[in-house]
Amino acid sequence: MKAYIFPGQGAQFSGMGKELYENEEAKAMFEKANEIIGFRISDIMFSGTDEELKETKVTQPAIFLHSVIQAKALGADFKPDMVAGHSLGEFSALVAASALSFEDGLKLVIARANAMQKACELQPSTMAAILGLADDVVERICGEIDEVVVAANYNCPGQIVISGSIAGVDLACQKLTEAGAKRALKLNVGGAFHSPLMEPARAELQDAIEKVDIAAPICPIYQNVDPRPNTDPKKIKENLITQLTGAVKWTQTIERMIADGAMEFVEVGPGNVLQGLVRKVSREVQTSSATSV
Template sequence: MKAYIFPGQGAQFVGMGKDLYENPKGAELFEIANQLIGFRISDIMFSGTDDELKQTNVTQPAIFLHSVILAKILGENFKPDMVAGHSLGEFSALVSANALSFEDGFKLVIARANAMQKACEAQPSTMAAILGLADDVVEKICADIDAIVVPANYNCPGQLVISGSIEGIDLACAKLTEAGAKRALKLNVGGAFHSPLMEPAKIELQAAIEATNILSPICPVYQNVDAMPYTNPELIKANLIKQLTGAVRWTQTVENLLADGAIEFVEVGPGNVLQGLVKKVSREVQTSSATTI
């Protein structure tokens, strides 16, 4: 069985998607996107600066466009048995699996990015990557800190990203280093994604999600909040709403995809970050393979 996986924020690079514009279908979708967002995001993607591209309200729509347009160009060759996306990538997965229209998915991503940008500006916060500790050790130390800090991205065994207030992250990094973490690296991100500090963004996005028409996808979508497969539109909506303040359970998602029969993982979008994570999760499973398109 074949699993298609879609990357999230951090996979962007200047020049992304330029080759897709050369395809007539790709050019058509980019121009629709430029109209919907109100500026030529395609120009920023193809020839902008790193600083322009790394703004949350540009980065997220850009990665979504790269992933979804690539899937649309594949057309009949896009035949997933299952799909999953990392954080933002979940929206790309839903559009590619025909649960959301291109236009509705893009509008939700724009709303999500803008809401998260506002939440980041309202309260300074950050994230940190913790390497070389078991998940339960990181969870316990975070829970014992008297400040906002939570596990946010379960990326692969030995790699868990935490999220919270600047004070909480600083305290956690110190304690996790004492506990034996190989590295506790603060990330250059706009704020505390997938933490309680995103509650204002969650409230803002909830209305947009509830007003959007979501259909049954062509295959199960494994969602971030609990790493389980869904096809029911109402449950998919509820999980999308929870996603902004809930953890991305990517390790568990890959484990579940493998348990449910995935033997090939195809990454759809810029870069190959997820490919590397899949290989780390599935290192003991000799029958799996990971590719990028």
């Protein structure tokens, strides 16, 4: 079985999607996006600076566009048995799997980016990557801190991103290092994504999500907050709404997809970060299987 996976924020690079523009259908999709967004995002994607690409109003729609248009360019070769997306990539996955229209998906991504930016401005906050500790240790230590700090991204075994107030993340990094973390690296991000501090953004995005039509996808989607196969439009909406404040359970998603028969993972969109995470999860699954025999 073949699984298609879609990247999230951080995968952007100057020149992204430029080769896709040569295709007439792809060109029309880029131009439609420029019209919806209100500025030529395609120009920034193809030749903008790293700083321009880091702007929230650019980053999320740019990655979404690259991913969705690349999936479209695959044509008849795009035959997913299952799909999943990392954070923002979940919207790309839903469009590629025909659960969301291209236009509605783009509008939701724009609304998401704007809502997240506003939430970031309400309270200084941040995230940090924690390497070399078990999930339960990270969860326990974060839970003992009297500040907002939570496990936000379960990327692969031994790699978790925590998210919260600046004071909470700083204290957690100190305590996690003392507990044996190989590294506790603060990330260059604008806020505490996938934490309770994104509640204002979740509330704002909920209204937009509830207004769009979501159909049953052409194959099961494994969502960030509920990494199980799902085709029910109502449940898909609920999971999308919860996503901004809920954790990205990527490790659990890949484990479940493998358990459900995924033999090949195809990353669609800029970069190949997710492939590296999939390899690490797969190795852990194989090791666990060998140990249990």
